[in-house]
Amino acid sequence: MTNSITKLFNIKYPIIQAGMIWNSGWRLASASSNSGILGLIGAGSMYPNVLREHIQKCKKATDKPFGVNVPLLYPNIEEIMDIIVEEDVKIVFTSAGNPKTWTKWLQDKGITVVHVVSSVKFALKAQDAGVDAVVAEGFEAGGHNGRDETTTLTLIPMVREQIEIPLIAAGGIATGKAMLACMILGADGVQVGSRFVASEESSAHQAFKEVVVDAKEGATQLTLKELAPVRLIKNKFYNEIQELYKTAPTPEQLKELLGRARAKRGMFEGDLDDGELEIGQIAGLIHDIKPVAEIVGTMLSEYNDAIKDINSKNFSF
Incomplete structure (x- = not known):
């Protein structure tokens, strides 16, 4: 499976494991990357020295690409960004702030930058800021969310209509069928959070x-x-x-x-x-706690089965 997202991150499958606070430590990120998707460390719940430790441990646990999710309202943002550069992290997902503040600074240091948005308005602002891709996150998502309550089903095609850069869908995605639906709506990849909370490698209690x-x-x-x-x-x-x-x-x-x-x-x-x-x-569709590799494998099988199912029905009018 090769497309703009797999090429952008040099990964096998266009799936991103979300960088969630208190859930996305180095174990989850490295297991995700080792499964052929992009793992993210969630910096939002880490002091700078803790983030550095997680990056270093992640590098020892995987030789695949991984990134760091950074809320831009982080109080120690300058120190966090310096650590990311010093530790040679090549992918940064930013959220909760103005992407113009850090995008060019990061890109000048050879870092790929993705920004998380919840509306067409902010997707356009992120594109204008020069980000390499955007994550459009629907109202269904966990954690901090958009104020407009736009669902993923409507947000993805509206954002796709307005932007030219790669688009990653997020919010309410935990199955291969949901992944295929988002791709049909115009996404180039998906970001999955809640399903990975209920993984063996998640740092959640x-x-x-x-x-x-x-x-x-x-x-x-x-x-x-x-x-x-x-x-x-x-x-x-x-x-x-x-x-x-x-x-x-x-x-x-x-x-x-x-x-x-x-x-x-x-x-x-x-x-x-x-x-x-x-x-x-x-969460209503998450029924078990599994290893990351099994979660990814199941999603990919469901994705391929959904394509076969659609083809077998021969929908045409």
């Missing part, structure tokens, strides 16, 4: 992985739009947010309830009651 596997339709909800929209599993902390909303809270009151390190408590430390449990709507 085992208790969180099991909650993801047990999740059913309607188990998640987008909330905290006044701060930064985030999709959460409905637990005790989520219910406390909803109770506070009944009082028409100010952003400051929401921040006070949120506090600090909620995501770490939930996803990394396994506090299923008071932690922030970020996952996508597709």
Whole structure:
């Protein structure tokens, strides 16, 4: 399978393992890259020295390409970028900020830059900033999300219509059938997050992985739009947010309830009651915890079977 995405990253299959906070350490990234897709280390939950350690361990665990996902609002962003250059990382996915700030700086150092967006407007801004590709992430995605609530099914063709650079679809993708659907809609590749949370190599707490596997339709909800929209599993902390909303809270009151390190408590430390449990709507289709290689293999088999199924039906009008 060769296309613009496999060529851009020098990978075998056009699948990217999302760089998720508290889930995407060096074990997940290296296992993903070793499976023929692009693995990403999630820098958003790492201090600079921790990121350097994960990059170094990832380089020892794989000789395949891998990258780092960097939220541009990161407080130590200059130090993070310097570490990426010093450690000779060749692929950076940026998010949560203006791509113009760092794209050219990174590219001048031989780094491929991809920016994550949630709308056509920001996809065009990313293209104007000179990024090598964009990830268009639909409303179904876990974690922090777009404010417009545009679903992947509608976002991908709208972005494809407006941009010329390679397009990666994200949000609600955990199967080969979903991958094929996104490719038909105009994507050149897909980024998968939630499915890899429930992998053996994910750095998420085992208790969180099991909650993801047990999740059913309607188990998640987008909330905290006044701060930064985030999709959460409905637990005790989520219910406390909803109770506070009944009082028409100010952003400051929401921040006070949120506090600090909620995501770490939930996803990394396994506090299923008071932690922030970020996952996508597709959790309802995730039924087991598997090794990354098996997850990738299943997706590819489903993708090929879906193509055969379509061809066998001989749809023509």
